[in-house]
Amino acid sequence: MASDEVRRHGHLKSRDKMPRSRWRSLRAALCVAVCVSAAVASSLDESFLQSRDSRPPSAFTPSFRPIRRSLTRPRASVATAEPEAAVAAEQSDLPSVAKRQRVLSGIQPTGALHLGNYVGAIRQWVKNQDKYDSFFCAVDLHAITLPHTPSKLRQETLQATALYVACGIDPDRSSVFVQSHVPAHTELTWLLNCITPVGWLERMIQFKEKSRKLSAENIGVGLFGYPVLMASDILLYKAEVVPVGEDQVQHIELTRDVARRFNDLFCKRQRRKDVFVEPETLLVKEGARVMSLLDGTAKMSKSDPNEGSRINLLDTPETIQKKIKKCKTDPVQGLEYGNPDRPECTNLLTMLSAISDQPVDAILQQYGDLGWGAFKPVLTDALVEHLGPIQQRYRNLVSDPSYLQSILRQGAEKANAVASQTLSEAKDAMGYLSLDDVSSLRLESAEEGSGEREKGDISLLEIRVGRILEVERHPDADSLYVEKVDLGEGEPRTIVSGLVPYLSQEELQGRNVIVLCNLKPRAMRGIKSEGMLLCSSSPDGTRVAPLSPPEGAALGELVTFDGWASEPVAPGNKAGKAFDRVAEDLSVGEQGVATFRSVPFQTSADMWMGCG
Template sequence: MGTQRILSGMRPTGKLHLGHYTGALENWIEQQNLTAQDGTRVYETCFLIADYHNLTTSLETGDIYQHTIDMLTDWLAAGVDPEKSPVFRQSQVKEHTELFLIFAMLITSARLERNPTLKEQVRDLNMESLTYGHLGYPVLQAADILLYKGSVVPVGEDQIPHVEITREIARKFNNHYPHPTKGEVFVEPEPKITKFSRLVGLDGKAKMSKSLGNTILLSDGPDEVQKKMRQAVTDTQKMRKNDPGRPEVCAVFSYHQRFSSPAQLSTIEADCRSGALGCVDCKRMCSEAISRELAPLLERRKPYEENPALVRSILLEGEEKARVIARETMQEVRSAMQLGEL
């Protein structure tokens, strides 16, 4: 089959935190750099800044351009290579909305209302009413994926319903509009269940979220990491250093599980349970482990942070590459539909 293409993306919310890193960026970098035995890349990767998707749940965009630059800086610091992986804004490739409009004709509102992920979003965001755009979120997502002929979609299990909608739309388009020479315009993408390492927030009550103020940013230096870690929630029953602890209910230990070495983790768990390790020292060790992992990212981000124009040029170049792919796809779509033929 040759190299398969993956499109992944994020909404532009500004600087990213550890939850973004362990939940998505690590997988992105692995997919970008994965090679076969003959040295060829297993996947072509494209990374989307999903600024239109921001509007599906809120009309407040804030300084969306600065949020985009801040987020892209974190992507580059984490290891996204723009030579391998074009990075681009959804709003700057007009074919996204064109294909979204066409796809909207191929699916019923009743089908979209049955989407379990949508129901969970409405519940979690305490939404009183549903906009047409939010209802059509999976259709826009399908346009994002199929515009770039994405054949593999890395997702967590909760996102499988969205991939199934994408597959249904691709299948319906192919059945209704066979291409005169190529047959099927779209390949039905396969979901690739990816292990996403979720991190609880420093408050121990929810996932990391900047709106909740419970995050460690990828751009935080060692002093800031240590300062934030001091506020992290631990085992509420461990009141004094010598009290035995319960690592399984401690937010700090969950970070150790991801950032500390296996040998160190084993010692920390045993000493916590016995009471030999106090929370102050445990947090200090955790801060050091996190900062060790962030050190290469902080080093790589320096040239981008010092030169925002460089980040902008990478973005504009990526958008030109994306437009080439998008135009080719839409030419096939219009040909299959006999739209614009003279």
């Protein structure tokens, strides 16, 4: 029986008597999907975190996986570079830990950085760089998913990184780098492309919006697959929390799905520590949001073809004066904030509040009775005064290319150190051959046969009948249950399993199960798990349940296999390695019977049935 693709927590999958022709067509469809998604690159609008809208589709092939997972997570977080979200990130209460969390954020370098980028993102980076282990990059890989001019991209990338520093990012406290200077971003993207279903990407809202603006011949595979590059950006740095606005939840959910799928496929089956952390979405409060000068209901954007819609950070005083003078207002006398009928008034007040660090109420108290003719010069002067020092620091930086080069080199070195380690872990989990492996691996000669002796020995495993007496939610993990399981030993064992998405506590309470008993006890989010439930799943992955023993099987009874003498090893790592070797040979047959190499699971009562 073919083994199935690893999914969420470890289980058997049954074909459920699927016709052979249908099975072949599904396998072919999977191959096409993987090949298409493997070719995908990536892209970004003005910031680089957004979201997914549904759970991953099921796998197509059957296998056996344990409900056991590594839940060790590094403390890290990612701050979005989307202007409106990043402001809110400052206002939200992120978890504080003794070790600084990691923040990775970036802005696409195409087009000039403007006031919206500054107020919504860069200034928040500056304020929080002492609080977090900060990595800030110009996400130039995302920039090429749309038509671009090479010489202009090069110039704008350098300008963006120089402006980061000019705005207050300290290279001694934060790492400033160019995304393409860290090769791990693109290499990990390829690896993740190969496991990301095309259907997940077809549901991404931003692709639909961007592709409408282009002719078919100008829509590249990179535009279709840029969410995978975004996922790589996040996962490379092992971010645990991602503060975002509601419009960005879809991309974070996709990132979680990709991380989970990878860990399921390449970590849980091998009983190794997860490579990727599934980042949590932290919805942030609405912060200062700078809107277009020509439309108070649309955000200030680099992609707007009208230069008059935005204040660029490098605009001259004369240009700023001209843009503010021509910006859209209304005929109403006096100023007010938050009136939906006066979005432009709200926007200009927000702008002045942001750059002057004064609350809007204080500004209204001082200028509330002014007409536009008197208020616009006040706003112009404030903008010129605030941006002047930034522009001077920028001029100083670009006049010293060697210093700017050293900043980017130092930032790339730090980013590479983190990213290359994660990439190495991912490649190792996927089975890539490293140079270090060459000296330790041994290839069999023809005389040594086909490697039958390397196959697993099911007799080394202690698999017993048990009954779940109590079920509680894990206090520190939403997807985990903590079960008390009676194995006829006097005292029940504590077992942690990931069945929350599939079964209620009531459905598990009192249920007869089978347990792999001689694995080494392992702490899972602070609670020691003393065994592992063996489960089966439906072909579409929507149902997962513990294997059900036949009626009459006694609690604590040892499960046997014809032709295999039961000789369980003592609890420990040896049992874990033994399970790794037999896992691919465990399956559920077409009649629903769990088997090892076609030999049924057996108790004194009867054969072991698969789905309970």
